Amino acid sequence: MTQTATTSRAAPAPPKGAKPKAHRWTPWVYLAAPLALLVAFTYIPVASMLSYSLTDWDGVSPDSTFVGLDNYAQLFTRPELFGVFSVSLYYLAASVLQIGLALYFATVLSFNVRFRNLFKGILFFPYLINGVAIAFVFLYFFQRGGTLDTVLRFAGVDSQFLWLGDPDLVNVSLAGVSVWRFMGLNFVLFLGAIQSIQPQLYEAAELDGANRWHVFRHLIVPGITPIISLSVILAIAGSLSVFEIPFVITGGAGESKTFVIQTIKLAFQFNKTGLASAAAVVLLAVVLLVTWIQRRLVPDERNDLV
Amino acid sequence: MIDVKRRAFAAVVLAGALLVAGCGSDGAGSGADATAPTDPANLTGDITVLTNRTDLVTDGSMDKYAAEFKKVYPKVNVKFQGITDYEGEVKIRMNSDEYGDVLLIPQVVAKADYPKFFAPLGEQAELSRTYSFTDYGSVSGKVYGIASFGAANGFVYNKDVWKQAGVTAWPTTPEQFVDSLRKIKAAGVTPYYTNYKDGWPLSSWSNVVGSVGCDPKANDKLATTEPWAAGTDLTVGDSLLYTIVKEKLAEADPTTTNWEDSKGQIATGRIGTMWLGSWAVSQMQDAAKKAGKDPSVIGYMPFPAQSGGKYCSVVSPDKLYGINIHSKNKPAARAWLDWVLHKSGYAETAQAVSTIKGAPAPAALSGYTEAGVTYIELSQADAVKVTAIDNASEIGLTKADYRQKLIDIARGAAKGDLPAYLTDLNKKWTAAAKTVG
Numbered sequence: 001m002t003q004t005a006t007t008s009r010a011a012p013a014p015p016k017g018a019k020p021k022a023h024r025w026t027p028w029v030y031l032a033a034p035l036a037l038l039v040a041f042t043y044i045p046v047a048s049m050l051s052y053s054l055t056d057w058d059g060v061s062p063d064s065t066f067v068g069l070d071n072y073a074q075l076f077t078r079p080e081l082f083g084v085f086s087v088s089l090y091y092l093a094a095s096v097l098q099i100g101l102a103l104y105f106a107t108v109l110s111f112n113v114r115f116r117n118l119f120k121g122i123l124f125f126p127y128l129i130n131g132v133a134i135a136f137v138f139l140y141f142f143q144r145g146g147t148l149d150t151v152l153r154f155a156g157v158d159s160q161f162l163w164l165g166d167p168d169l170v171n172v173s174l175a176g177v178s179v180w181r182f183m184g185l186n187f188v189l190f191l192g193a194i195q196s197i198q199p200q201l202y203e204a205a206e207l208d209g210a211n212r213w214h215v216f217r218h219l220i221v222p223g224i225t226p227i228i229s230l231s232v233i234l235a236i237a238g239s240l241s242v243f244e245i246p247f248v249i250t251g252g253a254g255e256s257k258t259f260v261i262q263t264i265k266l267a268f269q270f271n272k273t274g275l276a277s278a279a280a281v282v283l284l285a286v287v288l289l290v291t292w293i294q295r296r297l298v299p300d301e302r303n304d305l306v
Numbered sequence: 307m308i309d310v311k312r313r314a315f316a317a318v319v320l321a322g323a324l325l326v327a328g329c330g331s332d333g334a335g336s337g338a339d340a341t342a343p344t345d346p347a348n349l350t351g352d353i354t355v356l357t358n359r360t361d362l363v364t365d366g367s368m369d370k371y372a373a374e375f376k377k378v379y380p381k382v383n384v385k386f387q388g389i390t391d392y393e394g395e396v397k398i399r400m401n402s403d404e405y406g407d408v409l410l411i412p413q414v415v416a417k418a419d420y421p422k423f424f425a426p427l428g429e430q431a432e433l434s435r436t437y438s439f440t441d442y443g444s445v446s447g448k449v450y451g452i453a454s455f456g457a458a459n460g461f462v463y464n465k466d467v468w469k470q471a472g473v474t475a476w477p478t479t480p481e482q483f484v485d486s487l488r489k490i491k492a493a494g495v496t497p498y499y500t501n502y503k504d505g506w507p508l509s510s511w512s513n514v515v516g517s518v519g520c521d522p523k524a525n526d527k528l529a530t531t532e533p534w535a536a537g538t539d540l541t542v543g544d545s546l547l548y549t550i551v552k553e554k555l556a557e558a559d560p561t562t563t564n565w566e567d568s569k570g571q572i573a574t575g576r577i578g579t580m581w582l583g584s585w586a587v588s589q590m591q592d593a594a595k596k597a598g599k600d601p602s603v604i605g606y607m608p609f610p611a612q613s614g615g616k617y618c619s620v621v622s623p624d625k626l627y628g629i630n631i632h633s634k635n636k637p638a639a640r641a642w643l644d645w646v647l648h649k650s651g652y653a654e655t656a657q658a659v660s661t662i663k664g665a666p667a668p669a670a671l672s673g674y675t676e677a678g679v680t681y682i683e684l685s686q687a688d689a690v691k692v693t694a695i696d697n698a699s700e701i702g703l704t705k706a707d708y709r710q711k712l713i714d715i716a717r718g719a720a721k722g723d724l725p726a727y728l729t730d731l732n733k734k735w736t737a738a739a740k741t742v743g
Contacts, residue, residue: 058697060397060412061419144559164561167719250561251505253710254719268394269705270697271414 053277059267064274071278081279084259087171088239094175095235099228101179102186107216110194120191127184135248138177142249167255174246174256181245182238186231193224229298236294237287259283340425340629340636342644343379350381351635353642356389356396356406358625363388371652375645382638403632407639410625411443411451413704417690420450424628425636427452427643437647437661439623441686451626452647455585455658458608458619458671458681459513462586463579464572465605467495471578476607476617476677480546483610487555490578497578498550499568502560502713505706510582512703513620514543516684517609520618526688529695533735534728541728542611544712547581548724551716560713569593573604585624587670588657606670608679617679621659691742699738701731 053071057064075081105123109116126134141147142163152159163173197219205215221228243260246252252261260283267276343349355368362368363386372384387406389395396412399405400423415423426448427433433449434440443451468474471490477483487497501507516524518539533540550556557563557577571577573594580586584606591601608617627646629639646652653660657670667675674681696703708731714720715727722730 058414058416060400060414061416062422139562143562146562162559162561165559165717165719167714170561251503251706253502253505253561253707254714265707266700268397268414269702269707270700272697272700 049277049280052273053281054274056272056274058271059273060271067274071275072282074275075278075282081262084257084262085240087256087258088242090171090175091178091239091242092236094179095182095239098179098183099186099231099235102183102190102231103228105183106187106190106194107220110191110220111212120188123187124184126181127188129181131181131244132248134177134181135245138245139249142173164250164256165254170250170254170256174242174249177245177249178242189227189231190224193227194220197223229294232298233291233294236290240287240290241283340427340633340640340643342640343637346379346641348381349379349638349641351638352383352385353407353633353635353638354385354387355642356387356392356409358389358392358410360388360390371646371650374650375642378645378649379638379641382635382641384642403630405630407630407633407635408642409628409630410454411628413625416693417443417445420445420628421448423631424450425631425633425639426450427629427640436663438621438659438663438683439626439661441683442623442689443626443628451628452643453623453626453661454646455653455656455661456621456623457583457585457658458621458674458679459510459517459583460581460606460608460619460674461579462572462582462590463605463607464575464577465603467493467575467578468605471495477610478612478617480542480549480610483546484549484553484555487550487578488553491555495578496557496571496576497555498557499563499571499577499580500547500551500556500560500713501563501565501568501580502706502710503563504565505710507565507580507582508706508709508713509702509704511543511547511709512540513583513622514609515539516620516682517618518542518611520613520616520680520682522682523685525684525686525692529688529691529739532732534732543609544709544728545724546610547709548712548716551713554717556713560717570597573597573599575603579607584668584670585656585658606673608674608677617674617677619674619679619681620684621681622684623661624658694742695735695739698742699734701734701738 054066054068055064056067056070105119109119109123113119143149144162144165148163149159161169164170201219202215205219210218241260242258243264246256246258247261247264250256252258252265257265259279263276263279263283266272266279357363357368359368368386368388372386375384376382392410393412393414396405396409397414400412400415405423411420411424420443428449430440430444430447430449433452437452439453439456440449442453443449467490468486471486471493473486473489477486490497515528516522516539521527521539524539531538534544535541551560568577568580569590570593572580572590574597587604587606590604594601594603608619611618627643629636629643633639647661653665654668657668659668659671660666692703701708711720712724712727715722715724
């Protein structure tokens with residue numbers, strides 16, 4: 001550290017004003033377009049949202065009054081507004097399954113398997129479909145006498161379940177759709193990470209007599225830890241902010257209302273744009289908090305293998 | 307202008323200054339009255355009309371109307387913008403000045419804000435002689451919105467299904483109605499269809515307000531009384547819906563219903579009845595035609611309650627037409643508005659109740675006319691307050707959610723029972739009423 005500092009001090013400093021000023025601005029010129037877009041479409045809207053969250057604005061009226069932290073106070077004093085986070089637990093549980101499955105398939109397909117590329121395609125395909133289209137497909141899939149019931153009948157099970165109508169089942173069904181959809185993404189991330197592990201290590205392991213489980217446990221898992229931890233963060237953030245699948249399939253009816261659906265309803269059904277903005281800010285804060293905790297618990301060590 | 311202010315405001319926050327004050331608040335400019343033109347031949351201007359009927363824009367019906375209009379006003383050009391998510395999209399556009407010249411006023415706009423967004427169309431005292439429903443669009447004696455058309459309410463039903471079940475006369479009490487549905491179920495048909503999944507058809511159950519007790523002040527009373535007290539219109543209506551679902555007289559799985567599908571199902575006799583506005587009759591008849599059935603199989607009956615030996619039905623307006631206060635061609639916009647209401651025949655085609663007073667009742671309501679159903683218009687004196695309470699309480703009389711919950715309780719998919727639920731609604735409503743001045 002000290003050494004670097006000394007070196008840089010020893011280097012001849014450029015004479016002041018010798019370089020044309022334009023050079024200093026060059027990187028900024030390149031950055032101008034992306035920065036402008038970033039500011040215009042991310043930071044200004046977020047700042048507006050913060051400012052709305054301090055007002056009682058109804059979303060359309062030209063007038064609004066400043067109410068301070070009232071909206072936040074309301075959010076934290078009305079338990080039913082926070083209760084909907086319990087729905088996220090279903091999705092959280094599902095994402096554990098999702099990561100497990102993705103890891104399994106990624107490991108299996110990283111070895112030489114017949115029809116490897118075909119399976120890769122099949123597993124990744126759902127992620128490429130638009131979420132709303134998926135929701136529509138599954139709406140018919142879960143219908144009484146729909147695809148799922150028909151398939152079960154072929155298998156000899158005459159199910160009487162209301163997949164979306166039963167309050168104990170609806171979130172399981174919806175979380176299942178989420179697993180089907182996002183497993184492909186995890187799978188591809190894991191597969192990419194596994195394939196970047198140097199092949200010599202496998203050979204060495206083989207020479208040392210390691211079996212497949214040993215290879216997985218001591219070579220693959222440590223090698224892709226950063227990717228697994230990224231997936232976990234994404235899964236947690238994702239399950240806190242589930243939206244499109246339940247919104248299109250059930251509209252948040254019954255027990256399937258998530259925090260984001262509730263926010264949308266506050267803003268666009270009951271015209272409480274201020275309260276809804278506060279809810280959105282709180283969701284952002286919760287996601288940041290969870291990410292921070294997760295990073296503290298599982299520090300991102302530089303790994304020798306990657 | 308408002309938009310720019312907001313953005314500038316946001317930038318200030320971004321800069322890190324903790325500066326929080328009201329957003330742009332000077333409302334909209336002072337627009338002149340949108341008065342009707344006197345000389346049609348020389349009226350000029352290009353106007354944009356926003357509509358939620360995307361189907362009529364794509365199939366060219368709107369252009370046909372525009373062509374007819376051009377025969378009277380040769381120098382006015384009309385352009386249409388069909389918007390699928392009408393409420394959501396127009397609401398956002400109304401933060402700018404660009405929301406067309408003639409538009410359907412979104413429900414989200416509070417009545418008190420009408421003068422900030424729409425040009426005045428005339429004095430209410432004068433316009434109410436020509437048009438129905440002026441109460442709905444007037445602020446302090448001036449009219450800002452005129453109803454596009456109106457609708458009565460009742461049950462759309464399949465006449466054959468009811469006849470085969472042995473029910474020939476309209477039921478006069480909710481108990482009789484449920485009894486009839488039981489007979490229909492015994493005949494192997496789904497007696498009632500909730501349209502739970504699409505949701506909005508459920509919200510039309512709020513139209514029972516006024517129809518049950520035949521009281522024109524029913525809506526105003528919501529501002530000062532408990533809406534779900536024993537015997538109120540909402541209690542009677544919601545109890546009927548609850549009983550229908552509880553006794554399994556509705557479709558087996560409400561969560562997967564499909565509105566477009568339901569039209570064909572009632573037309574072909576797989577569904578007995580649905581509670582909807584009278585505008586739905588023509589759509590069901592179209593579905594019957596498409597299915598190769600006689601459209602006259604679709605009937606329309608009032609809510610099963612009588613006062614003084616007569617049925618009663620509230621006639622209420624659909625969306626209101628307004629003229630953008632920022633419009634540069636207000637006379638042309640007004641010309642279009644008047645022409646649509648008086649000359650286009652739009653309401654007749656949709657079998658809707660015309661806004662023009664004295665116009666004949668639509669074919670869809672011929673059954674009502676024969677039975678001598680009393681039509682009432684609800685007073686809107688306290689409508690602003692009722693809406694404010696409704697939003698503050700997050701119940702949503704005009705939204706699907708609270709009836710979806712009601713249905714969930716009735717079919718055993720949520721905890722609770724009807725009395726507890728109604729008490730809970732009353733509690734929320736009264737609490738909110740206290741916060742609304």
